[in-house]
Amino acid sequence: MTELALLAADGSVSTTELAPAPAFEKPRQPLRSRVAYAAAHVIPKTFADNTPGRPADIDWDATLAFRHHVWSWGLGVADAMDTAQRNMGLDTAATRELITRSAAEARTVDGALVVGVNTDHVADEVITLDAVIDAYKEQLHFTEDAGAGVVLMASRHLARAATNADDYLRVYREVLAAATTPVTLHWLGEAFDPVLAGYFGSTDFEKSSATVLEIIRENADSIRGIKMSLLDASHEVSVRSRLPESATLFTGDDFNYVDLIAGDDTAHSDALLGAFAAVTPNASAAVQALDAGDVTRYRRILGPTEALSRQIFAAPTFYYKTGIAFLAWLNGHQQAFSMVGGLHSARSLPHLSEIVRLANEAGALERPELAAARWHGQLALNGIRA
Template identity: 80%
Template sequence: MTTLPLLSPAGEVTHAELNAAPAFERPRHPLTARTAYAAAHVVPKPWGDNTPGQPADIDWDATLAFRHHIWSWGLGVADAMDTAQRNMGLDARATRELITRSAAEARSVNGRLVVGVNTDHVAEERIPLDAVIDAYKEQLHFTEDAGAGVVLMASRHLARAAETADDYVRVYREVLSAATTPVTLHWLGEVFDPTLAGYFGSRDFDESSATVLRIIDDNQAAVRGIKMSLLDADHEISVRSRLPATATLCTGDDFNYVRLIEGDGVAHSDALLGAFAAVAPNASAAIQSLGRGDADAYRRILGPTEALSRQIFAAPTFYYKTGVAFLSWLNGHQAAFSMIGGLHSARSLPHLSDIVRLANAAGALERPELAVARWHQLLTLNGVEL
C-alpha cells in the first residue's frame, strides 16, 4: 500500500494512508444550480527567467490547458485578476496577452470567462481621480474588445486618490457609464491586499457597504453583481440581503463558501473563488448534486475542501496562489512546481505538507500516485530523509 509522507514544522516525517481519487463525473450539460467561476493561475516556463522583478515568461500551452480543465468540469474561468498573480509578477503586457488568449480559448469551447479590469498598467503609484477613471476605461475597452466578461477590480490607485465615499461613487459612475455590457464589481479585502484597507471610503463595514450598495443601486443597468472577498460570511450575507433584484452576489470567501453557496433557504451566493481552481472536480460534483436536489451529497463532497482552502489561504493570505500552483503540479497540470515572480518559495515545506494531507482527505488529489511521487521528489530535493 502506498503511503503519503508528511512533514511536521519540527522536521519529523510521518506517513498517512493514501486515498483513492473520487469517481467524479464531468457534467454532460451546463451547471444550472449555481454559477461558479474558478480564479485560475498562470503557469511559467520551468526554464524561463521568472525571478522576482522580471517580466513573466509564461508557458502558454500549460496555462491554457489548465483553463480547459476548468471548463471541462462545467465551471467558468475568472482570469487576469489579483488572484491570477497580478501585482505579484504578472506584468501589464502579459496580462493583456492572457486576456486575449483566454478569450479566444473560451470561444472555442463556449466556456464562460470573466477577466479583471484594473488600473495597474499605470506605473505611477499616485494619480488623480480623473486619471484613475481613464486608466479603468482603457482596460475596460480592451477587455470588451477581446470578448471577455468584466470584473471591475478594486484599484490601488483609487484607494490612494479617494478622500471620501463620494469619490468612489463618482469614479464608479464614470467607469460604469462606459461599459457596453453589465459588469461584476469586486470588493477585495485587505487580507488579500493591505493597500486596499478602507476601500469604498471607510474602514467601518456599515459605512463602506452603504457606499457599495449606493453604487449598485445608482447603476443597476451596468452592474451584473458583486464578488465579495472579505473572508467574513456575515458581511457577505448582509450585503446579499440588500442587493437589488437585478444584481447577484458571487462569494469570494475561500473560508466559508460551502454554506454561502448552499444558501439559507432564502438566498444563496454564486461563486468566484481561487479555491475552485484547486478543487475544480469537487466543486463541479458538488454543484451537480445541488442540481439534483441532493444537499447532503453537496456537503459531503464540498465540505472537506473548506479545510484545505483555509490552509491554502492561511496568513499571509496574498501568498495563497502558491498552494494552488502546488496542487496543480501534484495533479499533473504543469511540469514543474514553479511560479512567476519566484512565488513558489512563498510557503514552507510543512505548510505544503498540510496542503497534501488535507487534499488527500478531501479527495482533491486527482492522480494520487503521481502526487505522492512528486511530493516525495520535492522532499528529497530539499534534504528531507524519508
C-alpha cells in the same frame, strides 16, 4: 497500500494512507443551480527567467490547457485576477496577452469567461481621480474588445486617491457608464492586499457597504453583481440580503464558501473563487449534487475542501497563489512547481505538507500516485527522507 509522507513544523516525518482518486464525473449538461467560476493561475516556462522583478514568461500551452480543464468540468474561468499573480509577478504585457488568449480559447468551447479590469498598468502609485477613471476605461475597453466579461477589480490607485465615499461613487459612476455590457464589481479585503484597507470610503463595514449598495442601485443596468472577498461570511450575507434583484452575489470567501453557496430558504451566493482552481472536480461534483437536489451530497463533497482552502489561504493570505500552483503541479497540470516572480518560494515545506494532507483527505488529489511521487521527490530534493 501506498503511504504518503508528511512533514511537521519541527522537521519530523510521519505517514498516512494515500486515498484513492475521487470518483467524480464531468457534467453531461451545463450546471444549473449555481454559477461558479474558478479564478485560474498562470504557469511559467520551466526554463525561463521568471525570477523576482523579471517580466513573466508564460507557458501558454499549459496555462490555456488548465483553463480547458476548468471548462471541461462545467465551471467558468475568472482570468487575469489576483490568482493569476497580478501585482505579484504578472506584468501588464503578460496580463493583456493572457486576456486575449483566454478569450479566444473560451470561444472555441463556448466557455464562460470573465477577466479582471484594473488600473495597474499605470506605474505611478499616486494619481488623480480623473487619471484613475481613464486608467479603468483603458483596460475596460481592451477587455471588451477581446470579447471577455468584466470584473471591475478594486484599484490601489483609487484607494490612495479617494478621500471619501463620494469619490468612489463618482469614479464607479463614470467607469460604469462606459461599459457596454454589465460588469461584476469586486470588493477585495485587506487580507489580500493591505493597500485596500478602507476601500469604498471607510474602514467601518456598515458605511462602506452602504456605499457599495448605492453604487449598485445607482448603476443597476451596468452591474451584473458583486464578488466579495472579505473573508467574513456575516458581511457577505448582510450585503446579499440588501442587493437589488438584478444583482448577483458571487462569493469570493475562500474560508466560508460551503454555507454561502448552499444558502438558505431565502438566498444563496454564486461563486468566483481562487479555491475552485484548486478543487475544480470537487466543486463541479458538488454543484451537480445541488442540481439533483441533494444538499447532503453537496456538503459531503465540498465540505472537506474548506479546511484545505483555509490552509491555502492562511496568513499572509496574499501568498495563497503558491498553494494553488502547488496543487496544480501535484495534479499533473504543470511540469514543475514554479511560478512567475519566483513566488513558489513563498510557503514553507511544512505548510505545503499540510496542503498535501488536507487535499488527500478532501479527495482533491486527482492523480494520487503522481501527487505522492512528486511530493516525495520534493522532500528528497530538500534532504528529507520520506
